[in-house]
Amino acid sequence: MAKAKTPSYVLTLRLKTELYQEDILFKRFELARNIHNACLGELSKRYGALKQSRRYRTVYKMEKGKERNRLFSELNNEFGLAEYSLHEFVKPMQHQFKKNIDAFTSQKIATRAFNAFEKLMFKQGKKVHFKKHGEMYSVEGKSNATGIRYMDGNVLWNGLVLPTIIKKNDVYAKLALKDKIKFVRIKREWTKNKFVYYAQLVLEGVPPKKYNDKGMKDKSPDQKRVGIDIGTSTVAVCSETKVILTELAPNVAQLDKKIRNIQRSLDRSKRATNPLKYKEDGTINKSNKDKWIYSKRYMKKKAQLKELQRLNRVKRKQDHETLSNTILSLGNIIFVETMSFKGLQRRAIETTVNEKGKFNKKKRFGRTIGNRAPSMLLEILERKLKYIDRSLNKVNTALIKASQYNHFTNSYEKKRLHERWIDFGFCKIQRDLYSAFLLMNCKNNLTEIDRDRCNQSFEQFRSMHDLEIERLKLKEKTPVSMGV
Template sequence: MKPSYILNLPLKTEKWQEDILYKRLEIARKMYNACLGELLKRHKRMKQDKEYRSWIKQGKSKERSQVLKGLNKKYGLNEYAVHAFVKPMQHHFKKNIDSFTAQKIATRSWFTFEKFLYGPAKKVMFKREDGLTSVEGKSNKSGIRFIDNIFVWNGLKIHIITKANDVYAHLALEDRVKYCRVVRRKDRYFVQLVLEGVPPKKVDRSGKDKHRRKEGKVGIDIGTQTIAVVSEEEAKLLELAPSANNIEQEKRILLRKLDRQRRATNPHKYNKDGTVKRSKEKWHHSINYVKTKKELADMQRKIGDIRKQDHNKMANWILSLGDDIKVETMNYKGLQARTKETKINERTGRMTKKKRFGKSLANKAPSMLLTILENKLTYDEKALKKIDTYKVKASQYNHFEGTFTKKTLSERWNDFEGGTIQRDLYSAFLIMNVKHNLKEIDRDSCIKKWEGFKASHDREIERLRTSRRTIASMGV
């Protein structure tokens, strides 16, 4: 299967065209909600079936799986059953929604429900007004299409905006369009083209590659907010998506504003001490509250775009250090989950908070960086190498003695005869020197490359100590 990449292009829309696109997105949202609601109804009916209740109580077995699979088919809990459900609905809205787009909307609702049916989701969320911001086609042959640099959909024909000096876009448009989607971002509309092949290389004004790559080994130790990168020439400890911090303060101001507006219009929903009452009375939302909520949603979108841009820049920089990249596997779902153990603070006598790294992971998205890096490597027919974390144990290893010593999370430095070494940078150094089997560290390679790493490490620590802002987990 050939690789794919996405090209975003703004649409040169007029007001009447924007009104039609908005209407179609709202129709798509209602179709999505209808499909999701129908799936929930079918699931409820299936749960009332005596045969289902009998089999679901039994232990896992092949026979049980086959019976449950048959019951899912009987009650129409599969993707193609949703396609059949959406067909008459699409026929009613055929002037706005084509059959292929309707099928993709149904598929989208099925994927949402599937997470609820098989895990990990505990409930499904319906799309509110303005909640669905994109729809896509199945191919570039009918429905939503891109023909001769024009976006075409059920009678609508809209030209794209491309700059004459945008070499990247012009080169990308020479590739075959697999399918495309229309996206609304605040008051603007874009077409996203899913193109077949490898993205064209970006060049500077002199015609040289903007993102030059080279061969070499690179080790990555990625955390919830930071990343340590070590190559044979460099050692860096950096914050993930630092540009997103600039807009986080604005987000906090909006959240406080929302809370004030909510309290002002719903005094009946709060106790005297400010806590929320447990009652079935409805919440009232003012017009200004709804406006503020839309501002917050747009800010979330901006943060997401900035974070992705930062990750792309970092991925390009890592690839400029080397192409043999190794990284530890991380269970981000486990890090997001609240701790099950209940602890009491000895000083205050209160129960300590059970939250862990959910907020950090949501803000910095380390998994997204690895996905971007992996995608960029596949364009050169290479792969991101994921080491066996439990066998390598990079955070515990001492290559001088060849021993393993457990450390607490708060221990950020390793004490060696040559001085103190930052824990994350040392882990990245060890990961860089993992053998081809990805299960053990090459001790001889560590000894050979130690002096070069030590010099790079000391330069980086000096840089961090003179910088204005550092993350607490860096220990600097």
């Protein structure tokens, strides 16, 4: 019988490590990487043997349904493509490294490899990626009873005692540690040319509420409606008391130019030191099997790039966490459109020509989405709403058509991407904010917009809209997509 799933959250604490402990941890992470890669290699062999069998080809041609799924499940078990069969495979390997890797940690590594390979089996990915030297960034246990565990302010793992750093005034951490610890994860990050180690305690329950300056707990979000129109680089938010039009992860843009310059510098250096590895047209010559040569300056630049990318990740997550808290302070009944950001990242398939007779670029929003991570904001909101037994209300985009709908005329009018304002005759409204307003007034069936609610709240929305536009006009620079 499967275990009942309970809500959980993560508390991250910095580990105070000595130099000799860092050496031991580095060795253990590399052993974990080798076990992970060995599991992926074994699964690839088993999957290859499965695909060559006649029974697999027969079942593959069957009509999709419960019977086909049952036969596939039997084949997977027969050929060892199951999580627990991988646990048996990893057992003798772990025995060789028992001084460094315990049994439960090795099983979690095997489970992690199986979950990655399962995506390939279910056609959710094209291939699995083996981890290179230094690319294993976390290991975890199965419970806080054995293996990697937390006890009395220390993380214990096979003879290593790693103290955690908790500040005296960190009330949140002290409250969180009162909850039951499910399991412990040791994570490392490359920071300023060295690995820094952290303990991530996965705790049962919901995060404790933070205290304000008066020593009282912060209030829970009100039962109010909020509409979110999220784009590739901006987001519009409309509530009953406030509207917001802002950039997604604004602090990321400060480092984006530096990252691009270093990437170009790395490419030039690599081409200069490896001329035979490239063809005349500039593409990589795959027939050349010589080793790549990297200069000392290249390695220094690569370390700089790694640090900037880490800072970008931190800034992006911090911006999203702050914005999500702002949105939740406006209300907890949140309406958003369902969007395929992966589809927006892909290159266009068809070749098109613009009005001037020139070919349009096939590149779309890959870099922008990679930098701004709009789906991450929605994931953070979803996670925080679960703590209060709620979830995002994802409206039917095909039926709602918020960017085309006019609630005054109850009609749809397709607009071009560069048209950022809607002229109603008596006023002009920014397009993204109007879409957020319509989403806020969506019916509970998530397939229609409530016109009566729109008519009742439009004047209040209009006054809040004008205030937000005035605020944006005072800023030195705003994204072109806002149209301000």
